[in-house]
Amino acid sequence: MYKVAVIRNWFLPISETFIYSELVNLNRFTPIVCCKKVLNLEQFPFDPIFKYKGKEELCEILRKEKVDFIHARFGLTGADLLSVKQALGIPMLTSFHGFDLPTNVKSMKKYKGNLEILFKEGDAFTVTSNNMxxxxxxxxxxKNKLFVHHSGINIDRFAFRNSEFPEDGVVTILSVGRLVQKKGMEDLINAFSKVYAQDKNVRLRIVGDGKLRHTLQKQVKQLNLDKVVTxxxxxxxxxxxxxMHQAHVFALASTTAKDGNQEGIPNVLKEALATGLPVVSTLHAGIPELVRNEQSGLLVPERDTDAMAHALLQLIRNPDQWHKMAKKGRKTIKRSFNTETQINELEHIYDLVINGLDNEGKE
Structure with a gap:
């Protein structure tokens, strides 16, 4: 088998289950992990993991392990590893995931002019949506170096459950995501306040943590929603x-951050659809490539809290729509976003990277 070095500065942030899923489900390639820092190993057990401090040490590891090619996770990592690729004379695939896009002002500065060189000297690139x-x-x-590759989820881990209108009449809206600007939690809370003004039998549960937590909690308190937002x-x-199995509706108000940071296609939306939740989200980045408006969920413009509130109320007041949306969402995930299909596609990309590209871009 060919050996691939999957390189990520940190292995592995808790939000990056998609990287772990691809890593442990490879069939025809032997992966090793190289990183500068190890964290959350109890949630992401893997062996072997090689820690390195500098590029010379990394080169020694890759030579000793007789690695055939590099899979750099995130564009910034790919740009940083160009000298390693050149020193070893091996191919490199670089995967972009969202915050590393050049539209993000902060990321663009970190490339330090190396993005153009990466595009020229990198062998292939993946993105998670046609928008990216x-x-x-x-x-x-x-274009001939660029592939659209969706991260998949293991659909067997997500038991399908028809979301039924609760006997007590209290509808739980769930949102999951890091508490950072691009997740749009501020907008969701404002939209929820408008929903609550019209229907007191609603609750909002927000799963996740991040630098905006205190600000968001203060917002909830100012809106007098302390008892209904958790x-x-x-x-x-x-x-x-x-x-997800306890909730009735899933909401994600993704938006483009002030610095240009944006989503790819959020995995949490795939998971919500797989469990049978109707979703309300935004016309943001690659989300419309996953959620079909009026079919598996409802999509509204970014930062339009009135439209978000209207969509949430539409679902709450029409629970007869839930089952139809749930079936459509599950079918979409099973067909196009499941782990088995996406691993096969990733390994096909690996084949092309090793053997040289003959590609017009993959949709």
Whole structure:
């Protein structure tokens, strides 16, 4: 088998289950992990993991392990590893995931002018949506090196459950995501306050943590929503699934942050659809490539809290729509976003990277 070095500065932030899923489900390639810092190993057990401090040490590891090619997770990592790729004379695939897009002002500064070199010397690139593909092409990435590759989820881990209208009449809206600007939690809370003004039998549960937690809690208090909005904090993946099975509607108000940071296609939306939750989200980045408006969920413009509130009320008041949306959402995940299908596609990309590209871009 060919050996691939999956390189990520930190292995592995709790939000990056998609990287772990791809890593442990490879069939035809032998992966090793190289990183500068190890964290959350109890949730993401893997062996072997090699820690390195500098590029010379990394080169020694890759030579000793006889690695055939590099899979750099995130564009910034790929740009940083160009000298390693050149020193070893091996191919490199770089995967972009969202915050590393050149539309993000902070990320663009960190590239320090190396993005153009990465596009020229990197062997291949993946993005998680057609929206991201367009962005990279606009910034100079050759189409023949670029693949749209969706991260998949293990659908067997997400028991399908028809969301039924609760006997006590209290509808739980769930949102899961880091408490950062691009997740749009501020907008969701404002939209929820408008829903609550019209229907007191609603509750909002927010799962996740981040630098905006205190600000968001203050917002909730100012809106007098303390008793109906719950900040659950960060949870393990099994506990997130449990929350989904207890909820009735899923909401994610993703938005483009002030610095240009945006989503790819949020995995949490795939998970919500897999469990049978009708979703309300935004016309943001690659989300419309996953959620079909009026079919598996409802989509509204970014930061339009009136439209978000209207969509939530539409679902709450029409529970007869839930089952139809749930079936459509589950079918979409099973067909196009399941782990088995996506691993096969990733390994096909690996084949092309090793053997040289003959590609017109993959949708």
């Amino acid at each position: 593909k367009k962005i990279l092409v606009d910034f100079g990435c050759p 900040f659950v904090g960060a949870l393990s993946h099994p506990d997130v699934i449990h929350e």
